[in-house]
Amino acid sequence: MVLLRKGAEAELYQESWYGLNIIRKVRTVKAYRHPKLDLELRQSRTGREAQIMHEAKGSGVPIPLIFRVDMNSTTITMQYVEGSRVKDLLHSLSSKKRLRLCSQIGQLIGRLHRNRIIHGDLTTSNMILSETGKLFFIDFGLSEHSEELEKRGVDLLLMKRAFYSTHYSFALECFKAVTEGYATEMGEETCKNVVERVNKIAKRGRYVSKR
Amino acid sequence: MICLGIESTAHTFGIGLVSSSGKIIVDINDTYQPPPGRGIHPRKAAQHHCDVAPKVLKQALQKSKIGLEKIDAIAFSVGPGLGPALRTGATVARALAVWLEKPLIPVHHAIGHIELASLTTGAKDPLVILVSGGHTAIIAFGDGYWRTFGETQDITLGNLLDMLAREAQFSSPGGSVIESLAHKGERYLDLPYVVKGNDVSYSGLLTAAIKMYKAGCRLEDVCYSVQEVSFAMLSEAAERALAHTEKKAVLLTGGVAANKRLQQMLNIISKEHNADLFIVPKIYSGDCSAQIAWTGILACQSGIKVNVDKSFIKSKLRLDKVFIPWR
Incomplete structure (x- = not known):
C-alpha cells in the first residue's frame, strides 16, 4: 500500500487488489474539528460520493469504477486511472x-x-x-x-x-x-x-x- | 526612508511611522467603540476619527521623536471600508502630503494586513488566510496579483462573530468576548456547515445561531459551537487550497487571527501538509497604522503614488484587483 497523495479530506493509497490496480480513498479523522462534526462529515460524504459517482457514470461522465464502500472506515475502493x-x-x-x-x-x-x-x-x-x-x-x-x-x-x-x-x-x-x-x-x-x-x-x- | 501611514477604514484611526528597514517606529491607534449591542455607525466612526486625528498625530510624532521634516512619504488606506471613515483619513493624509510636499501613497487596507504580517513573521510565499471584519479569504500570490482561491460568499468571519456578540448585547468588535465565552462552552450544538469548494458561507450559520440563542440555549454553548463550525469550515477550505497549491507556508492574518482556537486548527492542518504556520503577532492582527505605513514603503519604492486631486478613496476595492509590483 503506497500513499499516493494526501488530499484535503482524504488520503489516497495505491495498491494491487485481486490483480487490479486500485486506489483506496480513506477519509481520515480530522483532529482539528469536533469529533461529532468530523464523523458526520466523513460518513455523509463517503456515502454521497459513492452514490453520486455511480449516477454520474450512468449519465455518461467517466469516473473511476467503484469496487467497495466501507462506511465504518469511511473508505472507498476504486479503479486507479492512469x-x-x-x-x-x-x-x-x-x-x-x-x-x-x-x-x-x-x-x-x-x-x-x-x-x-x-x-x-x-x-x-x-x-x-x-x-x-x-x-x-x-x-x-x-x-x-x-x-x-x-x-x-x-x-x-x-x-x-x-x-x-x-x-x-x-x-x-x-x-x-x-x-x-x-x-x-x-x-x-x-x-x-x-x-x-x-x-x-x-x-x-x-x-x-x-x- | 520613513513613511507615515494613516489607517481609517472602519473603527480604528491610527497614525504610524515605519522605516524602509522594516522598523516599526511608532504605531498609535484609537478605536471607536459603538454602544453595546450596536454596530459601527459610519458617520459616527468618521466623527470619532476627526476628533482624535490631531491627538493621534501629535502622539505619534512625540513618541517617535521624529520631526515631520524626516518623513519621506505619506500613505493612507484607500479602501475598502466605510466611505465616511476612509474620507477622514484621506483628508488628513492629503493635508500632510501637500504641506510637507511629500508623495501621497494609496494603500489597500487588506494588502496592509498581509504585508505587515509578512514583515513581522518572515513568511515567504505563503498561502494567506485573511480573516477580519472586512475579509475572509484564502489567497496566494502569482504574477503581480494576489489570487483568490477561496473566500466567503456572503458575510465574513469577523462579521459573524461581531453580529453574534451584538445580538448578546456586547460591543463590537466582539471576537474576544465570543472566544472567552466559547471557552466555557460544554455542549456542541448542530449548526449548518456550508463549504462550497474552497468557498464558505456564514449567513445561514449566523441565523441559526441567533435562533438557538433566542430559544434559550446557553450563550457559552452557542459561542463554542459557532466557533467550532465556522472555523472548521474555513480550515477545510484552507486545507483544500493548501493541498491544491502545495505551498510550504501558511500565513494567518487579520483581526480574527488572534483567536487561539482558529490558530490551533490551522496549525494541525499546516503540519499535516508539511507547511509552516505563521501567525501575525496579536498587536498587529487588528487594524493598525503600521500596516499602512509599511505597505506605503513597499509601494513608494516601486514608484506608486497618487496626485492629491486624484486621490479618491475606493470603498469597494477588491484585493485581487490591485497590481503588486514589489512581490
Whole structure:
C-alpha cells in the first residue's frame, strides 16, 4: 500500500487488489474539528460520493469504477486511472488542445447538471486526463442533487475561480471554452442563464465595485 | 526612508511611522467603540476619527521623536471600508502630503494586513488566510496579483462573530468576548456547515445561531459551537487550497487571527501538509497604522503614488484587483 497523495479530506493509497490496480480513498479523522462534526462529515460524504459517482457514470461522465464502500472506515475502493491531473498538464498543452480539453470539461459538467448532479468542487485538481485521452471526473465528496440555477451557478463559479487562481494566464479563454462545451449539453438558453447567474453570484462577494 | 501611514477604514484611526528597514517606529491607534449591542455607525466612526486625528498625530510624532521634516512619504488606506471613515483619513493624509510636499501613497487596507504580517513573521510565499471584519479569504500570490482561491460568499468571519456578540448585547468588535465565552462552552450544538469548494458561507450559520440563542440555549454553548463550525469550515477550505497549491507556508492574518482556537486548527492542518504556520503577532492582527505605513514603503519604492486631486478613496476595492509590483 503506497500513499499516493494526501488530499484535503482524504488520503489516497495505491495498491494491487485481486490483480487490479486500485486506489483506496480513506477519509481520515480530522483532529482539528469536533469529533461529532468530523464523523458526520466523513460518513455523509463517503456515502454521497459513492452514490453520486455511480449516477454520474450512468449519465455518461467517466469516473473511476467503484469496487467497495466501507462506511465504518469511511473508505472507498476504486479503479486507479492512469493519467495526469488537468491541473498539471493544462499549461503544457498547445492552445488548440487546451481549448479542446476545456470544452470537453464544460461538456461533462453539462452532462452532470443535465442529470441533476452538482459536483460541488470543480477544480482542475479533480479532473484526470487518462493515457487513452479520456477525461475523468473525481472527488464527488461535496456533490449533491439539484436542478436549481443557483447551485449550477455556484458549481461553474468554482470552476471559473480555479482557472483564475491557478491558470491565470489563460483563464479567460479556458472558461469561455468551458461554457461553450457546457452549452452543447445544456442548450444555449440554459447555458446563458447559468453564466448570468455565475456573474450574479460573484457580485455578491465582498467589495465588488460594480453591482 | 520613513513613511507615515494613516489607517481609517472602519473603527480604528491610527497614525504610524515605519522605516524602509522594516522598523516599526511608532504605531498609535484609537478605536471607536459603538454602544453595546450596536454596530459601527459610519458617520459616527468618521466623527470619532476627526476628533482624535490631531491627538493621534501629535502622539505619534512625540513618541517617535521624529520631526515631520524626516518623513519621506505619506500613505493612507484607500479602501475598502466605510466611505465616511476612509474620507477622514484621506483628508488628513492629503493635508500632510501637500504641506510637507511629500508623495501621497494609496494603500489597500487588506494588502496592509498581509504585508505587515509578512514583515513581522518572515513568511515567504505563503498561502494567506485573511480573516477580519472586512475579509475572509484564502489567497496566494502569482504574477503581480494576489489570487483568490477561496473566500466567503456572503458575510465574513469577523462579521459573524461581531453580529453574534451584538445580538448578546456586547460591543463590537466582539471576537474576544465570543472566544472567552466559547471557552466555557460544554455542549456542541448542530449548526449548518456550508463549504462550497474552497468557498464558505456564514449567513445561514449566523441565523441559526441567533435562533438557538433566542430559544434559550446557553450563550457559552452557542459561542463554542459557532466557533467550532465556522472555523472548521474555513480550515477545510484552507486545507483544500493548501493541498491544491502545495505551498510550504501558511500565513494567518487579520483581526480574527488572534483567536487561539482558529490558530490551533490551522496549525494541525499546516503540519499535516508539511507547511509552516505563521501567525501575525496579536498587536498587529487588528487594524493598525503600521500596516499602512509599511505597505506605503513597499509601494513608494516601486514608484506608486497618487496626485492629491486624484486621490479618491475606493470603498469597494477588491484585493485581487490591485497590481503588486514589489512581490
